[in-house]
Amino acid sequence: MVNSSQPVHRTARERARAEITGEIVDAARRQLAIVGAAALSLRAVARDLGMVSSAVYRYVPSRDVLLTLLIVDAYDVLGAEVEAAEAAIDRADLLGRWIATGTAVRGWGLAHPHDWALIFGSPVPGYAAPQDTIRPATRVPEVLCGIFADAVTSGRLDTALVGDVSAAVGRAMEPVRTVVPRDRVPDPVMAGGLTAWAGLVGAVSFELFGHLHNVIDDHETFFAEELRRLITLIGLR
Amino acid sequence: MVNSSQPVHRTARERARAEITGEIVDAARRQLAIVGAAALSLRAVARDLGMVSSAVYRYVPSRDVLLTLLIVDAYDVLGAEVEAAEAAIDRADLLGRWIATGTAVRGWGLAHPHDWALIFGSPVPGYAAPQDTIRPATRVPEVLCGIFADAVTSGRLDTALVGDVSAAVGRAMEPVRTVVPRDRVPDPVMAGGLTAWAGLVGAVSFELFGHLHNVIDDHETFFAEELRRLITLIGLR
DNA sequence: AGACTGTCAAGAGCACTGCTCACAATTGTT
């Protein structure tokens, strides 16, 4: 109990600090759900908590890092929900796993449109996403890569459905290869999977941002088949 | 010169008014390109024009309608560029027309990222897109429907590539049928085309909003093949 | 020519924002 005293004393203060910081983030989330990211006001958050605006700055150094906290939070909630939905499907049911993933993504977006806009919409100007956000942001793509990899090993991919990938595109995907090696998800599947992922996000964004007005009636029905179309891009159906 | 005097005098006023309004929109566009939509300040626009902030309100009733003017403007510029790019391709070259369209869309987005965010990114909160924006917003989709329709009549679509469309999805697309009838673009092509369009916008948004960081190196190369993948969704390749 | 009318720039003002700072109160630790 000699050297360990310092950590203990630290956690005492730090615990209270973390708790209040958590309350601030919670209040900010509540406000975000109502007014949106652009109108998120630090003063309003302070009011909501019954504290003075300047006091909040003791815990959150700026409005931008508050936004960062909310972004990380949103990515994590989305990631957790998607992981749970996908894990509930029989491993052999590849199409089912993709559909569960896509449906969970859309469901989360519909339930939290402002959070969706926060992470998939326009980045707030003058705001550069810090390193903290990139790891939670990879959770959903990681789930997808799991499906893609299993689809490859299952041998059930219709390679006639997907065209070849040029060497140049193979080189263009070099960065992602530090995380997902070629022998796990080969180039054509990776390329098609990325397009399917972008298509999925694009489809949900279209719906949430109102671009389907006067175009599509029953979004749910349309989206269900849209998922089936998109996954043909990796040769699955 | 008795009754016509009034109209003449009116247009005199209206002309000056329209000119100054145009200058305001131009200044706003310049500011938009620098600071983005969320940070667009009516006062800064006024300063830029050497007029006092309150004077701007004589021409533009609120910041929101200024945004609307910019949105309409952006849609029109994008639409014009895409139409020109697509019109330059041989009518029989269906794949070429789609690629020209997609490339023009991406090119415009890269050249005007803030305008892209304005129309395809998160809608500004508390702002409902008025009727004025929906017509210019249809210019690019209209170009696409032209390609789709020609692809259908050419008989060069590989129907084996695209799955059938359920009756429910056919009904879900009812709203768009007031503009694009079924005999022009049949259900399966329309559904695939919508998914391709959403995928195109999603792909460009991914690139512009930084979601391809540490994923893709050479966006241009990757995008070129991405276009080819997306259009297989209507059975073209 | 003079009265009238509609238009417009100017500037003060309101309520709000993010953020800083000096000062006071609190509180965990010694």
Added chain:
DNA sequence: AACAATTGTGAGCAGTGCTCTTGACAGTCT
């Protein structure tokens, strides 16, 4: 119980969108 780090306070700065009154001006009508 006393110390010192930590936290809360309120004033203040510079900025925002927007409203309203005031005064100047130009075109129209009698």
